[in-house]
Amino acid sequence: KLRIQKKLREKLIEANGGEKERCAFSRFQSKSCKCQEVLQLDHMESRSSNELYADPLNHQILCSAHNRWKHYHQREAQRFERILYGDEKMDELYRRSKLSKPMGKREWLELELSLE
Numbered sequence: 126k127l128r129i130q131k132k133l134r135e136k137l138i139e140a141n142g143g144e145k146e147r148c149a150f151s152r153f154q155s156k157s158c159k160c161q162e163v164l165q166l167d168h169m170e171s172r173s174s175n176e177l178y179a180d181p182l183n184h185q186i187l188c189s190a191h192n193r194w195k196h197y198h199q200r201e202a203q204r205f206e207r208i209l210y211g212d213e214k215m216d217e218l219y220r221r222s223k224l225s226k227p228m229g230k231r232e233w234l235e236l237e238l239s240l241e
Contacts, residue, residue, distance in 0.1 A: 129179060129233070132240040134166035137184055148188035150195075153205050163189040169206055170218055176225040179236050182218050185209075 148160045149167075167187040170177050177183045185206075187195065195202040207215050228236070 126178070126233070129237050129240065130166055132237070133179060133184060134164075134186075136240065137166060137181075137186055138164065147186075148191050149185040149209060150187055150191040150202075150205055153191075158190055158194045160188045161190040165189055165192045167192050167195065169215075170222040175228040177218075177222055178228075179240070180218075180221065182214065182221070 148164065151160050154160060164186050165188070167185050168177070169183050169185060203215075
Protein backbone atom coordinates (compact mmCIF):
# COMPACT_ATOMS: atom_id res chain seq x y z
CA LYS A 126 0.00 0.00 0.00
CA LEU A 127 2.83 2.42 0.76
CA ARG A 128 4.34 1.99 -2.71
CA ILE A 129 0.93 2.53 -4.28
CA GLN A 130 0.31 5.63 -2.17
CA LYS A 131 3.71 7.09 -3.16
CA LYS A 132 2.95 6.54 -6.86
CA LEU A 133 -0.52 8.06 -6.51
CA ARG A 134 0.91 11.15 -4.77
CA GLU A 135 3.53 11.62 -7.51
CA LYS A 136 0.92 11.24 -10.28
CA LEU A 137 -1.52 13.65 -8.65
CA ILE A 138 1.13 16.32 -8.06
CA GLU A 139 2.43 15.91 -11.62
CA ALA A 140 -1.08 16.14 -13.07
CA ASN A 141 -1.71 19.35 -11.14
CA GLY A 142 1.37 21.34 -12.05
CA GLY A 143 4.28 19.60 -10.39
CA GLU A 144 5.86 20.52 -7.07
CA LYS A 145 4.44 24.02 -7.29
CA GLU A 146 1.13 22.36 -6.44
CA ARG A 147 -0.22 23.60 -3.17
CA CYS A 148 -2.46 22.35 -0.43
CA ALA A 149 -6.12 22.04 -1.45
CA PHE A 150 -7.09 23.72 1.84
CA SER A 151 -4.66 26.65 1.41
CA ARG A 152 -7.52 29.14 1.21
CA PHE A 153 -8.91 27.86 4.52
CA GLN A 154 -6.05 28.89 6.78
CA SER A 155 -6.49 30.14 10.31
CA LYS A 156 -4.31 31.13 13.25
CA SER A 157 -4.49 27.55 14.51
CA CYS A 158 -3.66 25.89 11.16
CA LYS A 159 -1.33 27.37 8.57
CA CYS A 160 -0.05 25.51 5.51
CA GLN A 161 3.28 23.74 5.76
CA GLU A 162 5.54 22.80 2.88
CA VAL A 163 5.27 19.01 3.04
CA LEU A 164 2.53 17.85 0.65
CA GLN A 165 0.71 14.60 1.33
CA LEU A 166 -1.84 12.49 -0.50
CA ASP A 167 -5.16 12.60 1.34
CA HIS A 168 -8.00 10.12 0.89
CA MET A 169 -11.26 12.01 1.29
CA GLU A 170 -13.17 8.81 2.09
CA SER A 171 -11.58 6.27 4.38
CA ARG A 172 -8.92 4.02 2.90
CA SER A 173 -10.65 1.08 4.57
CA SER A 174 -12.87 1.13 1.48
CA ASN A 175 -10.16 -0.63 -0.45
CA GLU A 176 -11.57 -0.18 -3.94
CA LEU A 177 -11.42 3.58 -3.36
CA TYR A 178 -7.73 3.49 -2.44
CA ALA A 179 -6.58 4.37 -5.98
CA ASP A 180 -9.75 6.07 -7.23
CA PRO A 181 -8.69 9.53 -8.50
CA LEU A 182 -12.01 10.95 -7.31
CA ASN A 183 -10.98 10.12 -3.76
CA HIS A 184 -7.69 12.06 -3.64
CA GLN A 185 -6.53 15.54 -2.88
CA ILE A 186 -3.18 17.05 -1.95
CA LEU A 187 -3.00 18.53 1.54
CA CYS A 188 -0.06 19.93 3.42
CA SER A 189 0.91 17.96 6.51
CA ALA A 190 -0.69 20.55 8.82
CA HIS A 191 -4.09 20.45 7.10
CA ASN A 192 -3.96 16.65 6.74
CA ARG A 193 -3.45 16.36 10.50
CA TRP A 194 -6.07 19.08 11.20
CA LYS A 195 -8.64 17.28 9.02
CA HIS A 196 -8.64 14.23 11.30
CA TYR A 197 -9.61 16.35 14.31
CA HIS A 198 -12.13 18.54 12.46
CA GLN A 199 -13.90 16.10 10.14
CA ARG A 200 -17.20 17.97 9.76
CA GLU A 201 -15.50 21.25 8.93
CA ALA A 202 -13.13 19.47 6.51
CA GLN A 203 -16.10 17.85 4.75
CA ARG A 204 -17.67 21.29 4.40
CA PHE A 205 -14.44 22.60 2.83
CA GLU A 206 -14.39 19.64 0.40
CA ARG A 207 -17.96 20.36 -0.68
CA ILE A 208 -17.00 24.00 -1.31
CA LEU A 209 -13.90 22.97 -3.29
CA TYR A 210 -15.26 20.01 -5.28
CA GLY A 211 -19.03 20.48 -5.30
CA ASP A 212 -21.92 18.42 -4.02
CA GLU A 213 -22.09 16.22 -7.12
CA LYS A 214 -18.51 14.95 -6.79
CA MET A 215 -18.76 14.45 -3.05
CA ASP A 216 -22.10 12.63 -3.31
CA GLU A 217 -20.63 10.33 -6.00
CA LEU A 218 -17.61 9.62 -3.83
CA TYR A 219 -19.85 8.79 -0.87
CA ARG A 220 -21.94 6.49 -3.09
CA ARG A 221 -18.79 4.69 -4.30
CA SER A 222 -17.55 4.27 -0.74
CA LYS A 223 -20.77 2.49 0.24
CA LEU A 224 -20.41 0.06 -2.71
CA SER A 225 -16.67 -0.54 -2.24
CA LYS A 226 -15.38 -4.04 -1.52
CA PRO A 227 -12.09 -5.26 -0.06
CA MET A 228 -9.33 -6.21 -2.51
CA GLY A 229 -7.18 -9.34 -2.40
CA LYS A 230 -3.42 -9.55 -2.87
CA ARG A 231 -3.79 -10.10 -6.62
CA GLU A 232 -5.90 -6.95 -7.03
CA TRP A 233 -3.34 -4.91 -5.04
CA LEU A 234 -0.52 -6.14 -7.28
CA GLU A 235 -2.52 -5.37 -10.42
CA LEU A 236 -3.25 -1.91 -9.10
CA GLU A 237 0.42 -1.25 -8.40
CA LEU A 238 1.40 -2.38 -11.90
CA SER A 239 -1.27 -0.18 -13.48
CA LEU A 240 0.36 2.90 -11.93
CA GLU A 241 3.71 2.42 -13.65
